[in-house]
Amino acid sequence: MKMFTFRSIRTQIMVSTTLLILGLIGAIVTVWVKSEDTLYRQEKLNDAKSISNILSYTYSNELSEENWSQIRLNIDLILRENEDFVYVFVSDNRQDNQIAAASPNEHQNQYIPDIVPLNITKNALKSSEKARISETFILKDIYFADKLRIKRGEPIIEVASDIRTLAGKKLGVLRIGMSLQKVDRAVANAVNQALTVGSVGLAVGWLCAYILARQLSDPVQRLQSSVAQIAGGDLQHRADIDNRTDEIGALATSFNEMSATLQISFSKLQKTLDSFERFVPDKFVSVIAPQGIENIEVGMASTQKMTILFCDIRGYTSMSEAMAPMEIFTFLNDYLACMGKAIDDAGGFIDKYIGDAIMALFDDDSTDCAVKAAILMLEALDKFNYERCLQHEQSPTETRLPHISVGIGIHRGTVVMGTVGFTSRIDSTVIGDAVNIASRIEGLTKQYNCNILITEAVVNSLYNPELLSLRLVDESVKVKGKDQAISIYEVLI
Structure with a gap:
């Protein structure tokens, strides 16, 4: 495929410099964003896993004694103190994994909550010594304390941990849904910072490239403009290259001599054409x-x-x-x-x-x-x-x-x-x-x-x-x- 080329020397220098800087900015933004995204996600994930492990151990006795009121008070308090948490479910393995305690509480007594896809629930209910982590999205708006906690379609991370007795018997599952809004905001801030730094670099590089390109291309462009003016019919125009004595100055002198000769010839031709147009519409x-x-x-x-x-x-x-x-x-x-x-x-x-x-x-x-x-x-x-x-x-x-x-x-x-x-x-x-x-x-x-x-x-x-x-x-x-x-x-x- 034929490569697209630019006629102007200035344009070539400017475009090359701009593409180089944009490439660097793109690489910086990509690496920066990926790094920030990984860092914030890992931080949020570690927090959720820590809280999940602690709560799983804490709720072991409560779940054994079926102290549901205390569990419900605790998970409500967790949701109030952690704005990133979207929901907390505690399901009872002895009741076919029915949700015995939930916040928001409208999901209590459900078997399969309708706020996440079915495969997420199935993954959460699997038995495992380790926490199960799933990244998904919310299927509907969730309100807590009469305030919108998360909108439908927004991404979340769910951490599910088994609640077991000291002997290792599985009593239920603790599921915590955590919003990624702060992660997205942090990534957006990282992008803005990278773009700001890149914009400054682009402006400085573009200015330097412009000064260099102007020194090289201005005389050629002025001569090109003179050619275009004469080609457009301005036969009285003469090229002015600031009295240069180099090759460009010699070219301008030859060009002016040619345009003077063309002016005489085209003047006669124009009179002939004007007369012809009076005879034939x-x-x-x-x-x-x-x-x-x-x-x-x-x-x-x-x-x-x-x-x-x-x-x-x-x-x-x-x-x-x-x-x-x-x-x-x-x-x-x-x-x-x-x-x-x-x-x-x-x-x-x-x-x-x-x-x-x-x-x-x-x-x-x-x-x-x-x-x-x-x-x-x-x-x-x-x-x-x-x-x-x-x-x-x-x-x-x-x-x-x-x-x-x-x-x-x-x-x-x-x-x-x-x-x-x-x-x-x-x-x-x-x-x-x-x-x-x-x-x-x-x-x-x-x-x-x-x-x-x-x-x-x-x-x-x-x-x-x-x-x-x-x-x-x-x-x-x-x-x-x-x-x-x-x-x-x-x-x-």
């Missing part, structure tokens, strides 16, 4: 040339489902005949800028200008943006006409400018976006039956005296048709070149 390029415009070739195409919008000025021919060529040129630029902004604001892009006509495309899943663009275009046109009228009022000697009205047709369907032409002359285009239908729908706006006409395909693709005011203009109209009739709707404003 960026969204169009991303579809037909996803790998970059430098890879564009004739015949590259992609099938897309899009919404097509056509907009045309009514009476443009007669209007243009009354204007000088330069006036027409100026008027068209002002008009197209006004309408183009509305299309951009709605999320569409202009595919081409056909004289005064505009063909725009919308690649969203719905057609709401296209309809929104048409509404914005009419609003922009009203403002355009108002400004032209205001301009005439301020200069009454000028020829009265005609009022501009347009027709907009919108259709949705599958089109082919691609490049056509030959080796030395390529053009982008959108071809498809949907384009022809959109153009024909725009032509019908004059016939039906509507500003905006949309097809049924557009209506069916709207996400929020309730936000629009639509009127069915013709439910069965045949456009030129199509045998199948379609429904058209007017968008009321």
Whole structure:
């Protein structure tokens, strides 16, 4: 498996130092915790075994004489004075190991207590000269003197000792359950102490490693940053390595000379790209040339489902005949800028200008943006006409400018976006039956005296048709070149 590597010298030094210190801390914590855990467990176990042996010897006479009241008082006192003790049971071997004395006393007269697993009870009742030690957990909450002594699931150690006569006859079994809470707290304290010491060591080691790494890596990182800035387009940037005279300084000088040459070349290239983007929309390029415009070739195409919008000025021919060529040129630029902004604001892009006509495309899943663009275009046109009228009022000697009205047709369907032409002359285009239908729908706006006409395909693709005011203009109209009739709707404003 390939090892994961770090590019930065500083990172390598820092990571290596950190891993080394963390390894040492981990080893220290492990050994420390294991040692503390063993020490505290052994201490608690010795205490329990000592108390168990003493009590077993003490209760021998009491159990022989069946002095149960005295035994019960004693084990209650033991539980009160030792907070680590969870329970104390004394079972009578003569009564089939029935618990004759218990604290807490609700377990008295039971044969198998329900606070520890069955196998623990079986192990405790076995006959043996030695104490039986079992580590287990509590099966339910235990209360003593109306206070919670231990919660369900917490670990305990049980020590069981036989109660025998001087002659060695087994009379019963003494069982003591001891909580490991203090052991866990002691282990936790040990962990905290180890982590504190380790953290101090890590901080000191990390600081020393950082100082060393910085001395070695700073010049290289600054040069790397300069490379990244130039790669990101900042061709005016120059590397500064504190006037170093070593190999890094020489590398920085060569780098700056290279970046100056690149700046001149890329400046010319950027101007060319900026000009190209004005002729071919960026969204169009991303579809037909996803790998970059430098890879564009004739015949590259992609099938897309899009919404097509056509907009045309009514009476443009007669209007243009009354204007000088330069006036027409100026008027068209002002008009197209006004309408183009509305299309951009709605999320569409202009595919081409056909004289005064505009063909725009919308690649969203719905057609709401296209309809929104048409509404914005009419609003922009009203403002355009108002400004032209205001301009005439301020200069009454000028020829009265005609009022501009347009027709907009919108259709949705599958089109082919691609490049056509030959080796030395390529053009982008959108071809498809949907384009022809959109153009024909725009032509019908004059016939039906509507500003905006949309097809049924557009209506069916709207996400929020309730936000629009639509009127069915013709439910069965045949456009030129199509045998199948379609429904058209007017968008009321």
